[in-house]
Amino acid sequence: MIFSRFGTKITPVSKSEDAAGQICIHATCAGMEGPREYRRADLVADNGNPEIDALIEKLPWKAK
Numbered sequence: 001m002i003f004s005r006f007g008t009k010i011t012p013v014s015k016s017e018d019a020a021g022q023i024c025i026h027a028t029c030a031g032m033e034g035p036r037e038y039r040r041a042d043l044v045a046d047n048g049n050p051e052i053d054a055l056i057e058k059l060p061w062k063a064k
Contacts, residue, residue, distance in 0.1 A: 002055060004029075005042045012055060014062040025055075026062055 003009055010027035013035055017023055025043070026035040045051035 001046050002027075002052065003044050004038060005044060007044075010038065012059055015056055015059040016062040023056055025059060 001009060002012060008029050010029045012025045012027040014026045015023055016026065016037075023040045024037045025040070026037055028035050040052070040056065043052050045055075
């Protein structure tokens, strides 16, 4: 399970990369309207970084 750095459970939908090469994921969560962008460094998971890396690898790229 993936969470924001504040402990909110999120549901990832896509990923993107900024000009500096940082990966961001776009995710929704209960009580929030529309997806929000989260930097890779702001994510935590039950099983640590390997779980986050596996998720990012599987996510589709955000349509431009």
